[in-house]
Amino acid sequence: MKKILTLIMTLCLCLSAASATFATTEIEMPELADPDISIKQQTVPTIKAGQSGTIAFTLENASFSFASDVTVTVTSPSSDIKIAPEDSIIKVDAISIYGKSEVSVPVTASPSALGQQTLAVTVTCKTSKDLFSVQSYTFSGTISFVVERGASILQPVIKDMKFNAAEYHAGDTPVLSFTVENPNGFSLLDVTATLSGFIDGAVDPADPDQSFRINELGAYQSKKFTVKMKTGEKTAPQIYNFNIELSATDEYGERYSATKSAYFTVTVIPEKQPDAFTDQSPRVIIDSFKMNPTKAQPGDKVTLKLNLLNLGVLNAENVKVSVGGYEAEYITLREITPQKTVGKIECQQTATVEYSMTLSSVFPQGQNVPITVSLSYGDLTGKNYVDTAIINIVSPIPEQKQEQTKEPDPEFVPPVYKVPKVIIESFETDTDLISAGTEFGLTFTLKNTSEDLDVENLRITLMDSATGSPVFTPVNSGYSFFMEKVEKLGTHTLSIPLFAKVAAESGIYSLNFQIEYEYYVQETEKTGSYRSNSLVETISLKVVQPINIEVSNFYCDQSSFTNSQTYISFNYTNKSRSNLYFMNIDIEGNATIADGKIELGSVPSGYSDSVDCTLILGDIPGLQEFAVVFNFKDSLNQETTIRYPFTIDIYERTFEEPEFYEDEPVDPGMYEEPVEEQGIFEQYPWLIYAIIGGGVLIVAVIIIIIVVAVKKKKAKETEDEDI
Numbered sequence: 155m156k157k158i159l160t161l162i163m164t165l166c167l168c169l170s171a172a173s174a175t176f177a178t179t180e181i182e183m184p185e186l187a188d189p190d191i192s193i194k195q196q197t198v199p200t201i202k203a204g205q206s207g208t209i210a211f212t213l214e215n216a217s218f219s220f221a222s223d224v225t226v227t228v229t230s231p232s233s234d235i236k237i238a239p240e241d242s243i244i245k246v247d248a249i250s251i252y253g254k255s256e257v258s259v260p261v262t263a264s265p266s267a268l269g270q271q272t273l274a275v276t277v278t279c280k281t282s283k284d285l286f287s288v289q290s291y292t293f294s295g296t297i298s299f300v301v302e303r304g305a306s307i308l309q310p311v312i313k314d315m316k317f318n319a320a321e322y323h324a325g326d327t328p329v330l331s332f333t334v335e336n337p338n339g340f341s342l343l344d345v346t347a348t349l350s351g352f353i354d355g356a357v358d359p360a361d362p363d364q365s366f367r368i369n370e371l372g373a374y375q376s377k378k379f380t381v382k383m384k385t386g387e388k389t390a391p392q393i394y395n396f397n398i399e400l401s402a403t404d405e406y407g408e409r410y411s412a413t414k415s416a417y418f419t420v421t422v423i424p425e426k427q428p429d430a431f432t433d434q435s436p437r438v439i440i441d442s443f444k445m446n447p448t449k450a451q452p453g454d455k456v457t458l459k460l461n462l463l464n465l466g467v468l469n470a471e472n473v474k475v476s477v478g479g480y481e482a483e484y485i486t487l488r489e490i491t492p493q494k495t496v497g498k499i500e501c502q503q504t505a506t507v508e509y510s511m512t513l514s515s516v517f518p519q520g521q522n523v524p525i526t527v528s529l530s531y532g533d534l535t536g537k538n539y540v541d542t543a544i545i546n547i548v549s550p551i552p553e554q555k556q557e558q559t560k561e562p563d564p565e566f567v568p569p570v571y572k573v574p575k576v577i578i579e580s581f582e583t584d585t586d587l588i589s590a591g592t593e594f595g596l597t598f599t600l601k602n603t604s605e606d607l608d609v610e611n612l613r614i615t616l617m618d619s620a621t622g623s624p625v626f627t628p629v630n631s632g633y634s635f636f637m638e639k640v641e642k643l644g645t646h647t648l649s650i651p652l653f654a655k656v657a658a659e660s661g662i663y664s665l666n667f668q669i670e671y672e673y674y675v676q677e678t679e680k681t682g683s684y685r686s687n688s689l690v691e692t693i694s695l696k697v698v699q700p701i702n703i704e705v706s707n708f709y710c711d712q713s714s715f716t717n718s719q720t721y722i723s724f725n726y727t728n729k730s731r732s733n734l735y736f737m738n739i740d741i742e743g744n745a746t747i748a749d750g751k752i753e754l755g756s757v758p759s760g761y762s763d764s765v766d767c768t769l770i771l772g773d774i775p776g777l778q779e780f781a782v783v784f785n786f787k788d789s790l791n792q793e794t795t796i797r798y799p800f801t802i803d804i805y806e807r808t809f810e811e812p813e814f815y816e817d818e819p820v821d822p823g824m825y826e827e828p829v830e831e832q833g834i835f836e837q838y839p840w841l842i843y844a845i846i847g848g849g850v851l852i853v854a855v856i857i858i859i860i861v862v863a864v865k866k867k868k869a870k871e872t873e874d875e876d877i
Contacts, residue, residue: 189281190217191249193295202304204265204340206238209273211297213246214254219281221249221291227276228259234267234406249279263301264406265340272298308337310345310371312398312414314378321419324389327382328357328418332398334368335376342371342402342410349381351396354624354655355633356389362591362656371402391422428530428540436466438473438499438529440543449550452517453681455488458509458547460527464499470531470539473499475507479526485547486512486684488611488672499531513549515681522546569676574604576612576669578691579645590699590731591656593629597649598693600669602640609671610684612637614648617666617690625663625697626652640671660699660732660789667691696790702729703784705798707764713803716773719748720802723766724782728757734786739765742797743780744772757786775806 194212201207215221224246228237238260249255259273276294283289315332322328330349336342345368352359360382368377400412431437441463450456458477464470476493488510499505517523524544532538581598588594602609616626616633629651640646668690676682703726710722728734739752748768771778781797788794 189215189219189221189291191215191221191277191279191291191293193275193277193297195297198270198298198300200300200302201261201263203263203267203301204304204307204338206260206262207299208258208260209297209299210256210258211275212254212256213249213277215249215252218251220251221279221281224249224255224277224279226257227278229274229276230261230271231274232267232271234264235271235273236262236264236405237273238262261299264408265304265307265338265404266406266408267301268303270298270300272296304339309410310342310400310402310412311335311337312347312400312412315398315414315416317416317418319418321421322385323423324385324391324420325387327360327384330381330383330396330416331378332381332414332416333376333378334366334371334400336371336374339373340404341373342404344369345371345400345402347379347398347400349396349398351394352383353394354627355386357383357385357394358627360384362653385420389420391420393417393419429537431539431541434467435537435539436464436468436470436499436501436531436533437539438462438464438466438470438531438541440527440545441504443545445547450513451549451552451680452513452519453515453677453683454513456511456513456547458511458525460507460509460545462496462499462505462507462529464501464503466501468533468535469501470499471533473497473505473529473531476528477509477525478528479544480523484514484517484523485525486514488512488684512684513547515677515683517549519549520551522548569606571606571675572604573687574602574607574609574642574671574673575689576609576640576671576691577601577603578667578693581693583695588654588695588697590654590658590660590697593651593653595649596652596665596695597647598667599645599647600637600640601645602642604642604673606642607673607675608639608641608644609673610639612640612669612671615668615670616650617668625655625658626665626695627655629653654697657731658697658699660697662694662696662790665693665695667693698788698790698792699730699732701732701734701788701794701796703727703796703798704729705782708798708800710800710802713805714771715805715807716771716775717807718771720769720771721766722769722782722800723764724798725762725764726784727762728759731759732789733758734788737784737786740783740785741769741780742783744774744778745769745780771802771804775804777801777803 192214194214195210196212199207199209213224213226226244226246228242228244230237242259244257244259246255246257261273263271273296274294275297276292278290278292280288281291311334313333313335315330318329318331332347334345334347336345347366349359349364349366351357352364364381366379371377395415395417397413397415400414402410404410429435439462440460442461444459444461446457446459447454460475462473462475473496474493475496477487478492494507494509496505496507524546527543527545529541529543530538577600579599579601581596584595584597600612600614614635614637616628616635631650635648635650637646637648668688670686670688672684672686674682674684706725706727708722708724711720714720734757735755737754737757739754741747746769748770752765752767754763769780779799779801781799784796784798786794
């Protein structure tokens, strides 16, 4: 009995002590261990330069915490390394307690990347904090790999560059062919081959644009080009060299280049010896000739008519006649060229050729002045024949008149003439703006400013500018144009088609015309002579270079909210052959650029760059149209605007954003530090006392039950003893 009482008293004392302890001490439930997740690599992997590979690593959890919603972000500090996917965000399965997860990231190394490379890895997840709460956990680390040298990086190759013949004659059409080959195991981008070496008027391209571009040339691929050229009839016999400059880039911005040259020779067509006349060949002779007037005197203009007769048994083909061999001081040929083409003369048939001449004032009267007539022709068998004939022109001696006993005529005083001037009175083009690389018509009017003299046998030669290669080239015609006559104070209008050089910068260019002509001057009462003069007239033409701004890789959010900000980015390239000046970029539509207009300044031809900016959208919902607007000036100081349109679907906000006032002081008490989640005993401290009280009550009930049972047992034993 004493033992039982002692046990009960001891238990009560323990409960009292525990109660007193709980009353003075705060009870805390033990937390789980902090997460311990790390990034590990078993080996350092290797990939080849210019190729792709996979970099594997492990996420290991060395704690009693469970990791869920695991997101891995991988970035590279080097531009030579690209990561796929492009956003570098990888979803990973949950990591169990003391578990691990394997992660792989695909990477591509540029051809120039060598040595050890490092990738930055950031991991975010959710882990358990204790039995009743979770927390966000972020940690970072690095992984590495080695880039080994791959195949040798080679420059692109220009091969098989050759003409379809080694030698040509003036007027032939050379054809150049060449092949561009990529010898590397990766693609080349923006492959551009530029052909140079043309000489205007001698060797010209059949296609004005001689830049050959390939957007992408795949690994080990090649592409063949064919270029057709044209030579002029007066192309000088010499060697003509042509060069190709090739440029390209890869996807990492590395540049590649190559050059190659080829040439051909223009040779003189050898003179062919004429064939001998036979009984079976054509034979053209001068059957007769006549001069009109028949009794021309020195200083007179005459017309010489030649009658040709084919005495042969075959037709004479491509008959040509030319005159010469006369003494220039006696006869002046008034034709533009001494050679004329008659064409075909059938056997036993005739043809007529006329020449305009002027007998000089010192022509020997009563004497023969010989003229040599040259004949050339062929037949259908391919033979060619040459023959000559001599004709004589005679100026008769005028009859002497009997002297009359009248007073002698007054002495003739030759008039004094000013040299007549021929000017370009006016000109116009058939287009307001002449674009480089296009054909246009030029109409100009010549005026004879002389009040006394006519001008005759005019030749107008296009000379272009004084220096450099010609900017303007005649189309389907030569450089010289002819007119028979412009009377005193008269005018004459010419129209010629011209081509503006493709590479001409925007600007004003001079076009020179050399005007050569003759005029007749009275020297005595009955005689005179022709004199010649030449002068140069200059006009100015404005040429504009077509403007082309190419926008690529344009990005913007497809949708957004009113009064919000959105982001756009794009690349632009000046595809024009001219430099552009004072360029700026603005936005058109119900939006503004956050930092205002983007000032770019001068943009050279072929220059490319990227632009990114933030737009502040307006308050109008719906599908809104916008445009990126390029404003600039060309070399003629003309302002130009180019627009690149795009659309954004704008939604109206369904909630109001809180207003912030920057000028009002902020109450530090407004924003309280976040409080960590509390355990159940921290939130309800009275629960501890309830548990302790319940325990004491249970012990007391057990003691009472034991005491009552003992007393009953003793009472029963006493009753038994009494009995």
